[in-house]
Amino acid sequence: MIPRLKAWWRMFDTFTQRCLAVSVVLAIVASACLVQLVNVQLLDGRTTAEAATNSRTSKVTLSAKRGRILDTNGTVLAQSVERYNIIGVPDAATSFTPVTCGSKQAKSLGYCHAIDDKPVGATGAAAVARLLAPLLGMDAMELGAKLNGTNQYVVLKKEVTPQVKREIDKLNLGGIVYGELSSERVYAENTLIGALLGGVDDEGKGASGLESSLDDELAGTDGYTVYQRGNGGEVIPGTVTKTQEATDGKDVSLTIDADVDWYVKKVLSEGVSAQHAQWGVAVVQDVQTGEIIALEDSDSIQAGSDEAKLGSSRAVSQTFEPGSVGKIPALAAIMQSGVKITDQFTIPYEMEKDGQKFHDASSHGAEHWTLAGILQNSSNVGMITAAANVTNQQRYDMLCKFGIGQSTGLNLPGESNGVLTSPESWDTRSKETVLFGQGYTVNALQLTRAVSVIATGGINRQQSLIKSVSTSNGKQTSKLNTSATRVIDENTANEIKNAMESVADRWNKVINVSGYRIAMKTGTAEVAGDSGALTSIVADTVGFLPADNPRFVVTVVMKDPAGVHGGTTAGKVFAQIGEFLMQKYDVPNSAERTDAIPVEW
Template identity: 30%
Template structure:
């Protein structure tokens, strides 16, 4: 056969000629270039671009999450909570990750308390974004019921919500926070940096859907806010608000204010305002209720200023303690103005002038003084100046400078017209009578030790006036309804005409009472103002004095102040 040698031995097939040297080296070079490219690329990725690539990878998986800081608690002087923060859950969603399934969307909308149409409209509005709120500040239990639906694209966020146990009773002094737990009003605003604290931060790894894969550790611990201890006594605050509300309702008034201060320290034990609001539910909020009228609103005080003006008269040395003033015929003309008393009281002692609240008697005494004597005394008592409580928007009041005053203006100042004060300023001024002539600035925070006080009235004069104030609430006076069973109290009524566009009105009044108790060893100073009572009675002795009596009596017993007088009914 062909291809075989004879004898049966196979014949060798022809061998292909070897590759040419050029082709071999070409292939070798190609392999080397590819290897170099691969090595270079690996080097570029692993060495040169490693930090950048790692940062890009971390940016897609590594997260820095904030750890919310617990807002500090606000308590009363006895440690009772007035404002606390509770943990809540906010639900948010990535609209681009929400399921297309209509049934899942309807179930989610119903769980959120939304109609399907409203939910779809909201999703459409945020469709180009990766974040939208579903529901803010839910209770953990309510939020968990929604999370149990396991709807893709829905995530929780831990937050805190402010809660006020006292509700409307102390709303204006505390203020409120917004949905982001930032102070907006009152002490929540003025002490925002102290209460807020500092949020922490932690590192976590999340997948592309935002789900937590692993926690890498805490970068910075959250620092909770500081706790604020107020001077307010919650027990007295509740009583003050209750009695003030009852008086406003009884007399169909527009509102009212009550301020009670510790006569030894200047600490504000109670500060009630009406109208008010519930800070835990602000639906239908009356904007008037937001104002802390005791600190930010002013009014002409009227006759409650007479004991303070009398201090300037006694210190002048022009008249002595036993002087007698003729107030007949019960009126007088000054600069084309007529100053009137309730009736013709005839001759009155200084005590009688205060007991009967004689405008004529005060005017005749004031006109014997220098032009600036009463103004200087009011200025020493802190009127026309900031109270210094740190409360946002606290007013300075108005005490016009004595420039070219007429005789009628000087007289009006002595019986409480021509100036304006806040309830807190008035209470602070009366601490000078209760504290041996030393005026105490008001404090909304509990003090560790009593302040020095500011000299405002000569001690002997302050003691004389304190005793005169006790006679001003005697059984036969207009202030008799301010008496407290078992305690010696003193005070002064005021009935002030409200001013309008055309001057003073004849049918709108403010009823005021400022008092001190007990007289033997003063412990508290209380100011009550009822705005525009319309149910018939409007005199300070009939409207404001009974509120003083009720609140002061209960407060003295709560503070364990021993009785110093037996009332003979």
């Protein structure tokens, strides 16, 4: 066979032999290509098509808009506004060539690239950076470094405004640079409940304050869309394969009245400054509903700031001994044991009991005071005398019923319950000092709740800070807590209220609201200073008005004020807040007082 082929081959000249050899090689190559084509089209066709589709497929997150936080009247305290994260595609940027203005290409495309009507002067990532840097307010070299590579995704700048995003779109950098919808959390101006509102983290999730505790309601759920994109990054029509709409977060309305809170913040800060105090806290509560109308402190913390994200509101977290304001629940315990508000006592300036010495704030002789007079004159010795038959357990139980040492139920981040130890742990001194607000601690919300028990006629009404939650379609769900528990009978509460009004009469030259009767109690307590010794003072004033038809409970607390006494320091701010409340809510003037309980005998 081989000799015949050789003989046949020799029949052709050299040129023909070469042509035949080339033909054979081409035939082999063509056959190989045909085999591969069959393999690709028939055997691997689906895999290849899927790979091509996957390379063009994008899944874009549709960000849910975070719900707003509103005050009780609908004033926006926190909201998310439209923003964009600017994304670069380094792989596309490195092959970018600017379109020269005036060129045939520019005329064909309908656009060109220039900087101040001059050529870009570069290609690739450097050219993209030069075009983009002025709009983003960034250094071109820094941008160029981010865009130089083979990645498909790099964040160039977060949270730019829609206006900036539109200017970037005009650069005609499709497929290289684009905007990804995001949002920015913005808050009411100034420092309105800044630390209480808190802030969100870089991912838009609640990091502190109400933003954190209400995150489940505010956050919403992101959606997505899946589509195929062209070489320029544009959506190929008809290729959207799956879409899940985003569900926006719910709006949350607070019980806070922004107008009242603003005024409370103003006068509290001015009062702290005038008294050279370390800090101040103030609370306003609606007697009828338990709603917190204002909750402020003197700290200047802007919501959303790093300070707001790292800390908590002093109005919630700060605890202190209430001082003589603590005589109110103690008076209830004394009266529940059988002592009447009109019972008569002879009270010296000081006394000794169980080896412990006690005295009043100011020196005096043997005074003839009723139980109402003991409260009016804020006598420590008088409280100990009147409580002779009140057991430790009864004292403790009444404090608990007034909410001392108990959670407010508001579930606020950083909130402290204060400290109230069991009666078994009380020594011979502390069992007496609890009668005048020493030996336990509270926060301002707890102290407000305690005094509100008298304003409500003996009922401990649950406080509320969250008014309602509403969805995007406007449907609202009330979140007000309407639970209430009777603590003392109405007659006892009214008699204590009467005695508290006598306290206000005593302070009338300093603390008064023209046209309105006030029921109140002041307090001053020695507390530990920076050294740990009892070198600091907490001065407070808590009360409600009008006394004859209670509408609001107001609490003002100051740390180390120059005036020392609660009446002359916190009391002045109390009166300013009370006057504002009466005017804003157009509260009718009080009737003349005609039923004052005797304070002396």
